[in-house]
Amino acid sequence: MPDSTIIFSAIHGLAATVWVGGMFFAYFILRPSLGQLEPPQRLAVWNSVFKRFLKLVWIIVIALPLTGYAQVYMDFGDFDSAGLAINSMHIVGLLMIALFVYLYVGPYQKFGAAVAASEWPVAAGHLNSIRQIVHANTMLGLITVVIGSSGRFWG
Numbered sequence: 001m002p003d004s005t006i007i008f009s010a011i012h013g014l015a016a017t018v019w020v021g022g023m024f025f026a027y028f029i030l031r032p033s034l035g036q037l038e039p040p041q042r043l044a045v046w047n048s049v050f051k052r053f054l055k056l057v058w059i060i061v062i063a064l065p066l067t068g069y070a071q072v073y074m075d076f077g078d079f080d081s082a083g084l085a086i087n088s089m090h091i092v093g094l095l096m097i098a099l100f101v102y103l104y105v106g107p108y109q110k111f112g113a114a115v116a117a118s119e120w121p122v123a124a125g126h127l128n129s130i131r132q133i134v135h136a137n138t139m140l141g142l143i144t145v146v147i148g149s150s151g152r153f154w155g
């Protein structure tokens with residue numbers, strides 16, 4: 001096995017772990033824990049959480065497909081030979097990336113502008129849209145991790 005395959009596979013696995021783990025933590029742990037704060041404080045915390053995390057996610061949404069495609073072409077030759085699991089991971093992965101880009105250019109920009117203007121109810125509305133997208137992407141991410149890590153035994 002070429003060294004590059006090992007490196008691509010390691011980067012792919014790390015990128016998936018940080019993205020899906022980060023969303024899981026945000027949705028299931030941080031969100032209920034911040035529920036006791038007043039809206040201005042809560043929304044300001046989310047604003048700085050997003051500023052840090054979403055920067056990282058931009059790197060991840062570039063690294064995941066690049067390392068995924070590299071593995072497809074180097075290990076399997078093409079998508080036809082790669083099998084059902086990898087083809088499903090590819091489709092769900094692209095859907096997750098599209099949802100992230102939509103979140104970033106849509107609700108997240110509006111949320112940031114509303115927080116900067118101290119328009120708390122407006123910001124809370126956009127945060128709710130972000131929450132729904134992050135929920136969907138967390139579920140898709142968990143499914144993709146199951147497919148990615150177990151697919152070689154059934155796909």
Ligand code: HEM
Nearest residue numbers: 009012013016065068069071072090093144145148149152
């Ligand atoms: C976007 C297009 C993607 C492509 C083309 C792709 C392709 C691949 C390939 C070829 C493998 C190696 C499978 C094997 O050797 O049996 C793999 C593994 C894996 N993928 Fe993906 N993948 C993509 C997106 C994703 C996403 C979005 C996630 C999770 C968020 C993910 C999670 C994993 C995991 C956990 C593994 C197993 C560990 C590893 O090999 O790094 N993949 N993927």
